Amino acid sequence: MRPPVLLGGIAGALVLSALLLWLITGQGVVALAFFGGVAALLGVAIVLDRMRPSAERSELEPPDWSVTVAALERDGAAVAIADRANRLVCANATYESWFGNQSAPPGLPLDRKGLEALTRTAREAWRDGKSTARGIVSDDGSHAWNIWAERAGRGEDYLVWRFVAITEEDPTGEMAARITGQLGRLLSRAGIEAALVATDGTVSACAPGFAERATGDATATLAGQDFARLLRTDDQDHIFFAREGRRGNPQTLIHVPLGDPQSARAPGPDECASLMLLIDSTVGMGSGDASAQQATPQLESLLGALPLGLAVTDRDGRFLFANRAFRRAGGIEEGSLPQYPSDLVVREDKTALSDAVRRFGKGPATSGDMAIRLRDMPDDPVSLGIAGVRGLGEVAVLLSLVDSTEENRLKRQVAQATKMQAVGQLAGGVAHDFNNVLTAVIGTCDLMLLRHTPGDSDYDDIQQIRANSNRAAALTRQLLAFSRQQTLRPEVLQLPDVISEVGMLLKRLLGEKIELSVHHDRDLGPVRADPQQLEQVIVNLVVNARDAMLAHGDSGKVSISTRRVTAQDVRKVASEILPEADYTVLVVQDTGGGIPPENLTKIFEPFFTTKELGKGTGLGLSTVYGIVKQSGGFIFADNFPAIGHPEGARFSIYFPVHRGEAPATEKSKPAEPAANWSGGGRILLVEDEDMVRAVAERALSRAGYTVTPCADGEEGLAAVANGGEFDLIVSDVVMPGMDGPAMARQVRKVKPRLPILFMSGYAEEQLRSEIDIEAMHFMPKPFSVQQISDTVAGLLAKYAAK
Template sequence: MRLPKTIWLCGAALACFGAATAVSGIAQRALLLAGGILVMLSAWNIIWWALRRQAARGILAETRRLTQADPDQVFLTDEAGEIIHENPAAMDRFGTRTGQAMSAVLGTFMASPEALHRRMLGQIRNGAAVKEDIVTRGGRFRLSVSQLAPAHLLWRLDDLGAAETQPGGSDQSGLPQIVAEPDGRIVHINAACRAFLGHSPASLSALFESSSVRSGQSCIVQAAAGPTRVILAEMPGQSRRREIYLVVLGDVDAPRTVGAGWDAIEDLPVPLMKIAPSGEVIASNREARQLLNIKNTDGKRIADMLDGLGRPINDWLREAAEGRGGHASQFLRGRGPNQDTFVQVTLNLSSDASEGHLIAVLNDVTELKTLEAQFVQSQKMQAIGQLAGGVAHDFNNLLTAISGHCDLLLLRHDEGDQNYGDLIQIHQNANRAASLVGQLLAFSRKQNLQPEIIDLRDTLSDLTHLLNRLVGEKVTLSLNHDPALMQIKADKRQLEQVLMNLVVNARDAMQRGGEIRIVTENMILKSQMVRDRATIPPGEYVVVKVIDEGHGITPDRLPKIFEPFYTTKRTGEGTGLGLSTAYGIVKQTGGYIFAESDVGKGTQFSLLFPSYDLPVAEPLEIQAAAPERASEKVDGVVLLVEDEAPVRAFASRALRLRGYTVLEADCAEAALDLLSDADLNVDIFVTDVIMPGMDGPTWVRVALEKRPDTKVVFVSGYAEDAFGDEKSRIPNSVFLPKPFSLSALTQTVQTQLEDHRQPVRATAS
């Protein structure tokens, strides 16, 4: 590295001397001085480089002398791990490797050598002593590296052999130990195990009659002294291998005893306890005490440390001591400060010359129980979501009938009529009810979205006036945008609802006032990110942060805030639907929402949306038609299929008022019976999606086999993707969400009949 720098310095010095000949006075003296300094630096670099070369030659010569007769494989590398020298033992085993990386040597006998190589180089640079045990099918090796000089590393590979040392690195107990692959193949047994068995089995199934052995299991093995009962204690090994220890209980017909003695079990890397039938803990090993977070078990009872059977633990212990149900594992929970710890306990009966006792094998299942609780919670949320979606679907049918018949009445009443105001009130309240249903569908993530390309800077600017009115006078609202903010694709109306919910919650958390900050920024993930049990794939995202200075949310409540009907507010101040609705909208949009909170400092909600920079066609919105257009007569035959009688009655009347000929059917089967008449002419199908028996897309697909040019309008209280993801796209079809108005229905049908060549998506007016 120094030699190129020296050449550059010499060139710069010559340039200074050359320039000095062209000037005079102070400039000349300055250039000569600069050239002289550069010459001195060049000389220093040459001297330093020469000394380093001499030191390197000295290190190489000394390494050759010291490692010439070393039976272990020794390598000298530079600071990047490139081999400079290897001793004869290394050359005999690996061949000449000078100029190659150390990882190339490791790759000849192990998988994924680059990761080990990088890790050891990183540790040695931090000044740590580095030593790694490597376990392969060919045996066990110990690789160590030390720093000889700032630019030289010495690597030593010791062959520890595969006969007397177990791969787990913890064979200090003297207990028989087996190391097996996940598929049950045995790759190593230690000396104690070979002496106990008298042979070397090839697989777990050959030894235990089944490879599906588990920790805590009591079984009989064919040992050198005959059939012997053992307890299996298992711990995870390296590279997903299984390390199984055999705790010998004794001859099958003899009283059960722990043959290796409890002192041998103390260092066993599996939690074990010796328990009296009355519940007193007689002894425990180090792993058990660490798992239960106790210093010792003297004078303690198992019921003082574990709970969760739903009945006295002593009854369970008594049954196990009597040989009734002892081998069944039980999941118990820690008591006191360890209540967040879950332990799987398997009891096995043993005895010595004086009194009987139980051997308990413990396994830490805290993570498993946490995942189980999360799964149960997700099932509960899914069930509530399905319930909300079903209720919303049925309610949408009722709202369609109410608002539809109200539209029919409005056609016969003008503003001067005394009933006009009442009809308008009915219509407005039906619309409010539809908004409430939208919240239920948002929670169940089944609402109808109208996605469009959105610049959040414009959306928030439009919302600023409304948000300022919402927060009041005590709270100030500030916006901070990334000047190069990317666009997203979302439903603008639903997104505004999410932001308003978050801002209102922030306002309510600051009773004494403060500042709410809304920050938007771009985020690029080069690798996937895991946060709050969500996995975010790599890509470009737009982040929206809503930050308040309120009282915050306690850690025990924070994981529950997105649950429906759960609120941190006092009774009567919140419904518990705001954040669950926001969660549903964000997830259905394809985004993510997270919450962070410090009690007394404030809360931050972060919304992540995938960026979207591709132009798309804007959805065609059907505007409400003027009442006089309903009198225009058009031609066409409509087959209306709807299982809800009120909805079918309204839709039929609306279409007939428009001038269409309407054929009605209350189910898909009745519709197909009508179409069985080949002389019947039908121009368009208007059908519900979800019906008893055959659903809408299914019967339409059957009907289109003989009438391929017929247009289709699907109507549903569910979202469009509730059926679109599972079934192929039906040609010449559009979707109209419930509740729809009279004008939305008639204009959708008219648009389909006039021009079905352009993709049209209808929305309720």
């Protein structure tokens, strides 16, 4: 409303203007007409002015939301209203109890995925008028909601949010509500009485018809009463309601467990309840009762609501109905149902299944189960439950089948992992025993070569034996690599540097007709691994690719690349095997035709090869697998379609990116040569293998040492305890009775400064926890005469200098 002073000023100006006009023109009529016209316009303006402020106030004054909040109050749903600035305008009590009254969507305490989904929902709702987000989880994972957002308001400048909590399914509670409600009444009218029975045999809930036939009162709950006491049987095992006795019709009892067989957790007491169906003998086709015609549709409705895979057949074994769970477990396409259950199984099981279904359909009402193999999963037998039912007309057999796809997949993975672990332990044990044999063979050859010079008739033969022994030693190293028991010297390095070091060797291995392509990503992270072992991994993969391409022709292409994979990339893949982290990936792929699908799960097993007899050991890829796993990496093999080339195999190796500063590389000092030590020494030699002990004793004695040989740890400990003076103990690690580490700890109590040299066919890392003793040294088997002599000389020189 305009101020009174302003209106008075306007009226005065109007009067003054009229007087001036009369003085100028001298005509009073003109001045009067002017005054009247302007006064009329001023009156209209005042009226409009009075109307406008009221409208503006109604727009500017904040609305009263109390009525809206009262309308939003509803059980089980949270409702909130936010403006375009994402400010909370109002909310009901449920919303405030869940999220408080300070934050408006999407700024709620949700996990990252939920926040992104809620932000997208708000954007779509403002744009399209409405949007939905389902399965949104709180940041602590304790709650989940389905959320709807819809634009509202006179100017559509508000969003109405509605949150509905997602509750865990309770099949037992849902079934209790159904049978005590409309479904139970429908079943009763069709001659089927239903009751929910707990694990202790007491009734939890029942249909009104069941209560009426059992007690005469349709409103009775029967909760806590013994289910079996409500029934009775005659001498022919016919079942009757106890209250009706033989005056009533015989009943067919069907027991349906309600527990979820696929649940990974142990079921609670309420989840083990059972649904008991009592079907009147007069119900079914040909019973003469019009109500019997409704039995099959009602039964289908009931079976369709259950989470178990259930189906029914007639007396001849023809399918009448199968619920969705049964179709999924049996691999039946939606909308189709085979004629017989035997159409679902392999040819060898068809006759047995057909006979079983017909036997249960025409015999007494019994139940059982049998193992079958489905056509879609011929290698994984599953259990099929079969029960004969009576009194349902055409329905004669009830079949139950559980979807075991995921269970079978997990079984195969566990079996494969167990097998690989067992083979790895076997490989490590074989390598240890074989190293003892090779130590004796190589040592004996060295001793013989000391008596034979080049040109002797036996010299070349001994050299050939020694060369083959060294080749066998290389095979044992491959076995140790597969079993992840070899000694690694890890360093922090860049994969491109390792590939560059071995590049010239790869070109010579591939030849001129096979192309080698190398590509590296930028910003690759460093990895921690043994460079020599990585070179062996690359060489083995390239040689394997070369052999595959030569088997399909005389040319091809091998590609080696390195890629950078971030933790975000791993998160998008959602791998169950690969942990979320940053990786540097080495990819080796070829155009050799790929790996047959049936071999993909076997290629990393030791001694598995597709090459001709005598052309492969089958340890190349198993060695690669062992080195990668021992280095903390992951390896995957698959096939890929190469553009312009035949299909090929691809090996992807994921190494975790090393974080932190690179440790200083300790360069191993070469052992002091024997020529630098001439002081002799007293050696206590403890070795349970006679061949190895004999070779080591002869080698050390020939080098000028005084050697006391012992066959086990007890004998070696006795030699020290009886006053023996020694400069060095050379001992095996694994021995029967007292092993090397146990003997060394007892010796140290008497001789605390006596150095010890352990020798073993096992890897140093595997024995580190057992031989973690001060002044301890390690020498792997097999070793030559020169190696043991130089090692002993170096140690004696080292400790003599101290």
